[in-house]
Amino acid sequence: MPIEPVAVRPRTGARTEREPMEGDAMMEGTRDSVEAAGSGSEPPPVAGPVPPGKAGRAERAGRRKAFAGRFALLPLRLFLGVTFSYAGLDKLADSHFLAGAGDPQSFYAQTVAAKPHSPVGWALAPALHAPTFFGLLIAFGELAVGLGILFGLWGRIAALGGAVLSLTLFLTVSFNVSPYYLGNDLPYLMAWTALVLAGTPYLSVDGLLASRAARDRRHGLTEEAVRRRTVLDGSIAAVALGGAGLLVGSLTATFIRKKPKPVAAAPAAPQPASGAAAPSVAVAAVPVGGSATVTDPGSGDAIYIVQPKAGQYCGLSSICTHAGCTVNPPKNGQLSCPCHGSVFDAATGAVLTGPAVKPLPKYTVTKAGDRLDLGPLQS
Template sequence: MSEAGNSVAGDGEAGVGGAGVGGAAGLADRAAQWRASASRYALLPLRLFLGVTFVYAALDKLSDAHYLAGAADPASFVSQTQAAKGGSPISFLLGAALDAPTLFALAVAFGELAVGLGTLLGLWGRVAALGGAMINLSLWLSISWSVSPYYLGNDLGYLMAWTPLLLAGTPDLSVDGYLARRAGRDRGRGLGEDRVRRRALVDGGIAAVAIGGAGLLTGSLTRTFGRAKHSAPKQSAAPATTPAPSGPAPSVAAASVPVGGSAQVKDPATGDAVYIVQPKAGQYCGLSAVCTHSGCAVDAPKNGQLYCPCHGSRFDAATGAVVNGPAVKPLPKYTVTQAGDKLNLGPLQS
């Protein structure tokens, strides 16, 4: 009885131990499966981000009344391209774009839309990634080329982000993945390789035409109705007036603004930062610290220029004129008067 009891107890202990080993093995298997799934879908967040961003960028351009407005509008494709041309290493290509600006502007917008949709749906993923990389390469070599330091130029970051998708494609949760799995089933049924490839190419082409048609329709509708909405004049009950300054005019000590230096104050009407500068001895003026390109804050004057860290625009510290794009409009200028040892910010000149 004692030996039998020991045997039963031993079996029970072995069973408990086996269950423990089996449970640990199951956890290890599930962890391995989770890691495999995570690795398989590791590029999905990047793919979604790039796809959504490019679709949004395309529709934003097509709905913007300024984008195709022409050289008279500083926010148009023509003005931005002209501003970037002087300092770009691909100025010869930008010159060709300026010869047919409407065609090139629409090609950029609809190209972004095609890239975005192809990336989101996973249709010809490597081709879409190549298109996205080429778009961002051209933007880096034009709009972002003068940005310093280089890592502030977002187009270079986007260019690098396309590289993993260019190498790996879009094999999962995609049209490409579906066509590849169907091709595998066709091979298993004994279909010849030429027929399998032809079927995949034809069906991929049909999907591309369908998605492209939907994209063109969406883009055209966005351009028609979006631009009309954005360009419609806003009606107001009373004419707009410039806010009146409140309180005394901002002032700084004259000694705090050496020749070539600056001091910062705020426009009492808008709250925007303004640099009071002395480009030459006894010559004072105020320059808005808000970049006219996209509203970023420009750095304080240095070496006779004000630099915008967002996209690389540079402005003359004496006049506010554009030295380097993509900005095309000068910084707004203020009068500055001296009263004893004080410098007082005056009204906006331009």
């Protein structure tokens, strides 16, 4: 009699083939796209044993290159994150930054100095009408960008914010720097552009969120549910990080920032009816090594009347020849630019430290009794 075929059950643990089920192809494609994007916390494929000899050396070199490629932008990200976080806190701690029109080192004075030389000077009017608001906006914006890129939270958005800040500084502060490579805002803009394109997929909050989203997809969650959960958790993290940054910035501005020392305005010289008298200050207002500030009637720029040595007087323009920023008043025989670090001699206006290459314009000063009168431009 014929023998009926008997179905043999495979042993436990044995590998069996199965027919592909509906949805497998879609799930595989989704997983491949996520892994190709790089979540940052997804473990790399398990590497097999390295073969001996020349082939093994080539395999190890390939793995090292792949590892380096994944983290190639990490040093740039750390540098930009630390730098912009520090820049924001430094502005909030600076007693001069929000001091207003009376302080040549303030945000307002720097904006006034940059406006005539900027291709977008017309757009700076709102900042001059509300300097405190815009000064705080820039300081906290730099802090938010720095923290976002350091923690890798919404990395492309943070990088875009950094690019906008750098572009704004380039157009207002360093646009006229010649040659262009002496200005630092354009290199910052290019650095941020790289992170706008690449994002922060590794060692980041973005990477953790992407890794969990990939696991959720493998566990069968719908794309809508995965997206909703990712956006919600990312928003919670952003609120927490933003709150921490706001707290740190506020504490810095409250407890670290020192109040600016009041600058006594020099008594104005008596003006004739025609108003044609040259700007002047009292001799007593200009101590040895110190300065008093007058305004150039032609350009409207601030001029420092200095006394580098007893009985020796001259006037020096306050506008840095590098990028048009307002240099700080003389201190220890030098005038320093807060924007890019140029240093000038307080006696001659000569450049001591670049990137500036031209000296500060120098004015004659004439002593008339107990007054010092600003004379014509010498150089």
